Amino acid sequence: MIFYSTFPVQNGVIRERKDGSYSLRYGFPKVYVIAINNFIMPIEPHDDDVITEYAVTSVKNSERYLSQDVRFVTVELPKFTKTLEELKTHQDFMIYLIIHMGEFTEMPKEYEGKGFEKLFEVSKFASMIPEEQRQYIAELMKELDQESQLATAWNDGVREGEAKGYAEGVSEGKAIGISEGEANAKLETARKFLQLGVSAELISQATGLSLEEIRAL
DSSP states (O other), X not given: OHHHHHHHHHHHHEEEOTTSOEEEOOSOOOEEEEEEESSOOSSSTTXXXXXXXXXXXXXXXXXXXXXXXXXXXXXXGGGOOOOGGGOOSHHHHHHHHHHHGGGOSSOOGGGTTTTOHHHHHHHHHHTSOHHHHHHHHHHHHHHHHHHHHHHHHHHHHXXXXXXXXXXXXXXXXXXXXXXXXXXXXXXXXXXXXXXTTOOHHHHHHXXXXXXXXXXXX
16 A cells, blocks of 8 residues: 555656656645455454554654655455445445445446446446447447437538528538537547446447547547
8 A cells, every 4th residue: 555655646746847857846745545455454353444544653653644645544345244225325335336246237226316327337348248348339339329410410400401591401411410420429439438448449449430539538
């Protein structure tokens, strides 16, 4: 934990000037290092606290802190024994989900409306084999293509129709809209799957977008 805490501390203390040189900002930035453990820490094995926060203090005087802004937090999963029915706080739901994620085939009703939908979606995608992931991407692309084409064609068609006359404008607007809709759908699909952690190479294969276009999102 201490090793990993040095990286954000360095990034906060060392600043690069516009001319490429570096300057030092004295004092630590606020850094929290969180370790989620599937074992009980030997420091206080009989303590029932699932989450414990530590700070760096003087050996001689524990009231003297090296910095109040650098903290170390441990989450000891074996100490969490609540059942699904006993969950009450957002913290309870998050820790339970970390422990039991591999056991779920779908999101339990207890989690509905609590803001965990995106996490379950990512977990579902991550558990798929590569072929299933490609199929999932293809189906989502098709769905987004259809939605984007319809929405863009209609909106652009109406705008063009107002300027050029309804009959001519709707026809031309739909053609423009479908073309733009397809491009927008591909970009939106790529953006969604980047958020899911899908590699740029796989997204490029599925959407036809270049790696440069994907990395620019």
